Amino acid sequence: MIPPEFDYAAPATVEEALALLAEHGDEAKVMSGGQSLLPVLRMRLNAPGIVVDISRIEEIKGITDTGDAIRIGAGATYQDVLDSDLISEHLALLHTALTEVADAQIRHRGTVCGALVHADPAGDVGAPVLALEGRMVIQGQDGERTVEASDFFVDLFETAVGEDELLVAVEIPKHTGWGAHxxxxxxxxxxxxxxxxxxxxxxxxxxxxxxxxxxxxxxxxxxxxxxxxxxxxxxxxxxxxxxxxxxxxxxxxxxxxxxxxxxxxxxxxxxxxxxxxxxxxxxx
Incomplete structure (x- = not known):
């Protein structure tokens, strides 16, 4: 099925993306890897006025060690996370779960944060991030706020991210040396x-x-x-x-x-x- 017609924007910075969300309100949908949103559009389960593609924003693509946690940026794909030595060493449970996500093509396009904000209860990302007590970093035009994973998932396909906000990263405390499956x-x-x-x-x-x-x-x-x-x-x-x-x-x-x-x-x-x-x- 062909999606309904929509406008498209690919901002280069988080600030530009937030300005677009503020301008268009609930008419806007955010896309990163597109592996959750595009099937929804093709089935015409949603008809946004504009799709805001954040995949070109370099500042949210990294995976970094913050000392007591690992920060995964919103632009990091499943495969980026699987290839990271920081993840395999300190977050073995997340690494193990991501090996079960779909196929190689989807893992190279889809993102961990995209899956979290999509909040499909059958997805493979939410449960390990919740179990490891992750913290979601949400940014709006007034700045960043942090939401614990236990408060992030509100209901079916619903999270604590507002329509004028972006999930820019997830920070997960290190569980170095823990066994995982x-x-x-x-x-x-x-x-x-x-x-x-x-x-x-x-x-x-x-x-x-x-x-x-x-x-x-x-x-x-x-x-x-x-x-x-x-x-x-x-x-x-x-x-x-x-x-x-x-x-x-x-x-x-x-x-x-x-x-x-x-x-x-x-x-x-x-x-x-x-x-x-x-x-x-x-x-x-």
Missing amino acids: YEKFVRVSHQWAIIGIAAAVRVEGGTIAEARVGLTNMGATPLRATAVEEALVGKEATEEAVAEACAQVGEGTDPPSDLNGQADYRKHVAGVLTRRAVLAAAGA
């Missing part, structure tokens, strides 16, 4: 996750000292399984102990019911996949 359940390769479990675990002497668990497609937004995290702390990294801590991961979630499975089925599978993800992350 992303368990993604799909029927065919490159599919959106039916369920995904993002697990990061720090083990000391065979015992789980800290754990982070994020859930993909178990509700209208990415979710964090804090009860499971708390139950894992102090447990030996054995199958029996981990299975007990992960058994109730579905409680308090609201997964969809569709052709891929009913909600109760998803909750059951989530328990199995969480056990597998945590054990893999713990090296057990």
